Amino acid sequence: MVTVTGIVALILVIVGIATSAFVGQSLMLNLDAKLRDAGNQAAQALLTPGATAATAYETLNNARRAQPGFLLVVQSTSGIDGAYVTSGGTVQALTDDQVTQLLRSANTSTLITTDVHGIGSYRVGSDTFAGRYAIVAGLPLTEVSSQIAQIAPTVALVTLGGLIVLGIAIAVVIRLGLRPLRAVADTATRVASLPLSEGAVSIAERVPKSEADDRTEIGRVGAALNTLLDHIDESLDARQRNEERMRSFVADASHELRTPLASIRGYSELSLRDPSLSENTETSLERIQAQSLRMTRLVEDLLLLARLDEGQELVYGTVDLTRLAIESFGDARTAGADHRWSLDVGDASVQIAGDEARLHQVAANLLANARTHTPAGTEITVSVVREGGEAVLRVHDNGPGVDPEIADELFERFSRADRSRARKTGGTGLGLSIARAIVAAHHGSITVDSVPGDTTFAVRLPLVASSAPEVGV
Numbered sequence: 001m002v003t004v005t006g007i008v009a010l011i012l013v014i015v016g017i018a019t020s021a022f023v024g025q026s027l028m029l030n031l032d033a034k035l036r037d038a039g040n041q042a043a044q045a046l047l048t049p050g051a052t053a054a055t056a057y058e059t060l061n062n063a064r065r066a067q068p069g070f071l072l073v074v075q076s077t078s079g080i081d082g083a084y085v086t087s088g089g090t091v092q093a094l095t096d097d098q099v100t101q102l103l104r105s106a107n108t109s110t111l112i113t114t115d116v117h118g119i120g121s122y123r124v125g126s127d128t129f130a131g132r133y134a135i136v137a138g139l140p141l142t143e144v145s146s147q148i149a150q151i152a153p154t155v156a157l158v159t160l161g162g163l164i165v166l167g168i169a170i171a172v173v174i175r176l177g178l179r180p181l182r183a184v185a186d187t188a189t190r191v192a193s194l195p196l197s198e199g200a201v202s203i204a205e206r207v208p209k210s211e212a213d214d215r216t217e218i219g220r221v222g223a224a225l226n227t228l229l230d231h232i233d234e235s236l237d238a239r240q241r242n243e244e245r246m247r248s249f250v251a252d253a254s255h256e257l258r259t260p261l262a263s264i265r266g267y268s269e270l271s272l273r274d275p276s277l278s279e280n281t282e283t284s285l286e287r288i289q290a291q292s293l294r295m296t297r298l299v300e301d302l303l304l305l306a307r308l309d310e311g312q313e314l315v316y317g318t319v320d321l322t323r324l325a326i327e328s329f330g331d332a333r334t335a336g337a338d339h340r341w342s343l344d345v346g347d348a349s350v351q352i353a354g355d356e357a358r359l360h361q362v363a364a365n366l367l368a369n370a371r372t373h374t375p376a377g378t379e380i381t382v383s384v385v386r387e388g389g390e391a392v393l394r395v396h397d398n399g400p401g402v403d404p405e406i407a408d409e410l411f412e413r414f415s416r417a418d419r420s421r422a423r424k425t426g427g428t429g430l431g432l433s434i435a436r437a438i439v440a441a442h443h444g445s446i447t448v449d450s451v452p453g454d455t456t457f458a459v460r461l462p463l464v465a466s467s468a469p470e471v472g473v
Contacts, residue, residue, distance in 0.1 A: 001170050009163050016155040023151050027144045031123055032111050039125060039137035042072050069140035071122065073102050076133050084119065084138075106136040113141065121145070180211035180218040184225055191229065196236065203233045254303035261299060265292040301430040308437040314355040321350040321391050321461070322384050324360055329382045332367035338376035344383040350391045352461050354442045359461075362435045362446075366395040366457050369431065374399030386463065390444075393459040402450040410448060411436045435459075 071084035071094065082094035082102070094102075098116055105114045106126035116122050116138070124138035190205045206229060212222035268289040272282065308314075322345045333341040363382075370380045374397050381396045402410060411432045432446075439446045444461040 001167070001174050004170055005163065005167050008166055009159075012159045012162055016159045020148065020152055020155055024144070024148050027147055028123070031139055031141070031144055035111065035123055035125060035137060035139045038070055038139065039072075039127065039135065042074075042135060042137060043127065043133075069119070069122075069142065071102070071116070071119075071124075071136075071138045073099050073136040074133060075103065075135070082136075102136045102138070178218070180207075180213070180216070180222050183207050183211035184218070184222045187222075187225065187229075203229050203236065205229065248306075250302050250306045254299045254306065257299045258296070258303075261292055261296045265289055265296065268292065298430070301434055305430065305434060305437055308434075308441055314358060314438075314441055316353055316355060319352050319354045319356045319359055321352055321359070321393060322346075323349070324356065325363060325382055325384045325393060328360060328363035328367055331364065332371060332380075335368075336371035336380075339371055339374070340377065340379040342379065342381045344381060346385070348386075350384050350386060350463075352391050352442075352463060354461065355438075358438045359442070362438050362459060363393060363395075365431045365435050366459070370395055370397045370399070370455075370457075387460075389463050390460045391463050393461075394456055396454075396456045398453050399455060401452040401455050402448060407448070407450065411446070 068085050068087045068089065071082065073080070073082035073094065080099060080103075082099045083091050084094060086092050095118070098118065101114075101117060102124060103126075105112065106124050111123055111125040113121060113123055119140070121141040122138040123141060124136055126134065126136045128134050184207050187205050187207045191203060194203065194205075196203075206226050207222035211219065212226055213219035214223045268285045271277070272285050272289070277285070325345055326343065329341065329343050333339075367380070367382065370378075374380070378397050378399045381394075383394045383396070385392050385394075436446050439459055439461070442461055444459060446457065446459050449456050449458070
């Protein structure tokens with residue numbers, strides 16, 4: 001709108017200037033014609049027998065029809081004389097200085113504009129008659145200047161009025177024309193703010209049908225966006241159904257696998273009690289028992305994740321996060337004697353509402369990760385503080401840090417920070433995803449900030465969990 005208005009404004013200004021110039025030129029040509037006519041009349045009077053320079057007075061006196069301000073200078077062998085008609089219609093003699101100025105400035109070939117001292121701007125011209133007279137005639141520019149002064153504001157007002165009307169018209173047309181596009185943009189903005197990455201999501205936002213008319217270019221954009229949103233909504237529904245089926249399958253499979261795994265472990269333990277076993281058989285049974293325990297942990301983790309996804313598996317109560325951190329710290333320090341450990345929890349007890357067993361699992365997992373994925377001698381620090389309305393549990397270490405390539409997927413299932421250690425340590429890649437699921441079920445968040453030599457996992461939990469149910473299973 002600004003561009004169009006600016007271009008049109010420039011055109012109107014150019015037209016206004018050109019119009020003023022054309023009108024001024026026309027007025028000047030008209031004045032020149034009047035001047036030549038008046039000069040011819042004066043010349044005819046001078047051509048009469050016995051005419052002298054003084055005839056200029058008589059000529060002006062007889063030419064009452066002359067325009068006020070008309071001046072005439074006559075130079076002959078008998079002398080130089082000049083006069084002009086005042087605004088009241090009387091004839092008044094020109095001074096010697098004015099006569100001299102006019103004679104010097106007048107040109108026999110062209111009409112010129114000059115300022116005559118004492119009486120204003122004049123259009124003057126000169127000519128010679130009968131070889132005896134040289135005359136200078138002039139008309140004032142007052143009327144031309146007055147008319148131009150009246151025309152210029154009129155042109156300016158018309159131009160300004162045209163610009164205002166044009167601006168309003170352009171604004172109305174553009175707003176009406178872009179209204180469907182604004183509806184498309186508003187719809188896209190609302191959809192962009194929806195959390196679409198996980199969970200049950202339904203996109204109800206659509207461009208209104210009145211703004212999605214496929215007979216116009218912008219309307220076709222709105223219709224295409226609606227079609228796209230329909231497809232995305234169907235895809236999200238299909239994804240959610242697949243996730244629910246997958247969770248159900250994992251939960252059912254994990255539940256069903258617990259029984260045969262318990263049997264394998266039980267029979268292996270029973271067989272190991274037989275004193276007649278050979279060394280090879282005993283070793284094989286021990287491996288069977290160890291692997292069954294590892295698989296049991298994996299099945300239990302998968303079952304826990306499935307139940308957390310369904311909003312189950314939590315039993316709420318009052319949890320002293322400070323005491324929980326101290327207990328987890330003691331267990332981890334015993335298991336990692338080759339690391340340096342420090343605790344910073346202060347004297348105050350930090351109380352939250354939650355499932356103590358599951359929160360203990362979160363703390364133990366973070367400490368186990370810090371111990372497992374850092375070299376011996378690394379310093380690990382556990383702290384609990386209040387920040388605003390949140391309780392914050394931090395586990396910090398000065399180890400090598402998290403690989404930037406897997407930092408974004410660190411909390412995803414089966415993600416491992418150190419793939420080379422996965423088999424050695426028996427990790428499944430579910431620990432941090434379980435920790436995130438437990439924290440999310442407590443309406444909190446877990447984050448990691450890591451650079452080489454400075455890695456911190458932070459768990460934030462609300463101090464007052466009023467939205468949490470008192471009992472959950």
